[in-house]
Amino acid sequence: MFDGVKPNEVDVTSFFERDPGLRGRICDYSMNQHDEVRIAYLKMGPFQPSFKSYPLTKSGTQNRSFGKNWFSQFSWLEYSPAKDKAYCFPCFVFETNPPKYPAFTVEGFNSWKRVNDELDKPSHHIDRVMNTQSKEDILKNRLRVKTTIEVIIWLALQGCAFRGHDESTKSENRGNFIELVSFVAKLDEKINEVVIENAPKNAMYISPQIQKQVLHILAERVRNQIRGEVGDAKFCILVDETQDNSIKEQMAIVLRFVDAGGFVRERFFGIVGFRDTKALTLKNEISDVLSHYNLHIENMRGQGYDGASNMRGAWNGLQALFLKESSCAYYVHCFAHRLQLALVAASKDVHDIWLFFSKLASIVNLVSASPKCRNELQSAQEYECALLLATGENKTGKGANQISNLQRAGATHMFSATGTALQSIMKTGSNNSMRGEAKGAYIHLKTFDFVFILHLLHRTMGVTDLLCQALQEKSQDILNAMNLHDIDAPNMDDRYTIGTRRSCQQNDCITVEHHYRVDLFITVIDHQLMELKNRFTEDAMELLRLSSALDPRYSFKFFEIEDICSLAEKFYYQDFTRQEISILRSQLQHYKLDVIPDPHFQNMSTISELCQGLVETRKSIAYNLVDKLIRLVLTLPVSTATTERAFSAMKIVKTQLRNKMNDEFLTDCMIIYIEREFVKDIDVESVVDEFDSVPRRAQLH
Secondary structure: OOOOOOOOOOOHHHOOOOOOOOOOOHHHOOHHHHHHHHHHHHHHOOOOOOOOOOOOEEEOOEEEOOOOOHHHHOOOEEEEOOOOEEEEHHHHHOOOOOOOOHHHOOOOEOOHHHHHHHHOOHHHOHHHHHHHHHHHHHHHHHHHHHHHHHHHHHHHHOOOOOOOOOOOOOOOOOOHHHHHHHHHHHHOHHHHOOOHHHOOHHHOOOOHHHHHHHHHHHHHHHHHHHHHHHOOOOEEEEEEEEEOOOOOEEEEEEEEEEOOOOOEEEEEEEEEEOOOOOHHHHHHHHHHHHHHOOOOHHHEEEEEEOOOHHHHOOOOOHHHHHHHHOOOOOEEEOHHHHHHHHHHHHHHHOHHHHHHHHHHHHHHHHHOOOHHHHHHHHHHHHHHHHHHHHHOOOOOOOOOOOOOOOOOOOHHHHHHHHHHHHHHHHHHOOOHHHHHHHHHHHHHHOOHHHHHHHHHHHHHHHHHHHHHOOOOOOOOOHHHHHHHHOOOOOOOOOEOOOOOOOHHHOOOOOEHHHHHHHHHHHHHHHHHHHHHHHHOOHHHHHHHHHHHHHOOHHHHOOOOHHHHHHHHHHHOOOOOOHHHHHHHHHHHHHHHHHOOOOHHHOOOOOHHHHHHHHHHOOHHHHOHHHHHHHHHHHHOOOOOHHHHHHHHHHHHHOOHHHOOOOHHHHHHHHHHHHOHHHHHHOOHHHHHHHHOOOOOOOOOO
């Protein structure tokens, strides 16, 4: 009757019955119309007709009637001329179904003799009815909000989108959030009674704004728990930059610290968008995040970045700006990046290695050029795996003999399959150019030079990869490789020729063995060692060398009191006074006699295990300065792998279809997705209370 009509636009009296004895109950209207009906009646106010006289009613031996002066005495009172009864206007507006006190809402009241006794005590009906109804509404409101919170937690943990393209009631798919709320409502009748269509229109708690508010509360809870983990400990920051799906620069901030139990923690703390990559801009952004959570820069004891000039600059780089505020916040260039840069540089410096990578890239691009080529490679690999299993050369097992691609690390086992795929392309290529390119690639693939360099790099890269604590599959030795791949091995005593293989064009006289041993093998190793030495500076090496004196491996073989004291005195002078250095030396002497021979510490292999052991045995109290120094060493960053993992998470959270997420929403989603272990400890009831700290239309307390 009144859909789409606002009470303040028309005369609402023309739509609703005023007489309380004749009007319908609000609960008889559609659920979506309840608020409109209440607003309309509240605008009209209580029905208080003024007559010269009211009908008399026999009460005992006397005739009594309604008193007109009661309207001024009780402003909430209503009178029905049709029923000659009194009603309570607030009780009607906030009536429950079924009504708690029908005498004041449905049946009416006409005991005029006792009217003063009853109406002088409004708490007997009005306040009591309103309070009782409020308690029920509060429970329903809280259940509605708790459902919203639980759904938001689930979606955030799974990295799912919240909103849908069309969230209207006519839509077949209203988005993950509303659809999940509807699904939960189907499983629980109590929830079904208070959400979506059965919720008040002004307090449904499903809008995008509500979703972001709740998500921010949850994310702040996680950040505060991380801040609590840090406590008063020294910490390190790990920072890296990348572009998201909206081509916006994002900076991930990770905190590295040692917790109270002696465990090294690296916690994702946030992601910050920025407009330029100037060191000062980055420094201000990071400082704002740290200061907001009361993390003081003077407590910073390490910085982990990549080797970009704006990061590592000795004068105006990010690390230099932080060093001005905390001189012991040592910058450590990510070891993984250093190693990668060293190996890339070494490869470019050797001519034959550079040619190898150039030809290898052509082979990979050719074999991966089309779905047909990739299918040829997979078919060849499947045939080879089946053959090796049949002959017993390969063993079956979980994860063994998987079909992979050429871009996968350690894919030298796909040599034969690649050759077979190239032969197939030579015959069935789509055009002469592709067939010719495949033939040239196959000829190069079958040369001794290519196979020798392939296995040489696989071995050397495998050794250097151990420096990054990563395992890599061992390759076959060169002789076995020759037999397996049917490669013609040259006579090592012959004269080595280049170019057109005409020896008359060469002035030098070297053997084949000399070329592969000296010109290739030794040259590659020399260049790699030289690059590693240049990339890992003396200062960084000295810090690591002195820190190794705390290493518990091999029954504390590297333990040196002087080196440990030098470490504290030279690199951590902010944390140790001269008097504490002297006390540290005394503690180390007792430590040598007490901790090192202790069987509990004999089989430890890392400083982290040592720190945990000191806490477990409570020796960290007796050797508090030793424990302090160990924690400072553990705080130093090794790599920025955690920030890289954060960027991987960002690709899941901020997809191409969600590329308009603002920075706060993005970082809130990411911290819940990444640091999910903290979310399970969040009390939903307390989240509801915090949500209600901002004035809400619906009462939650």
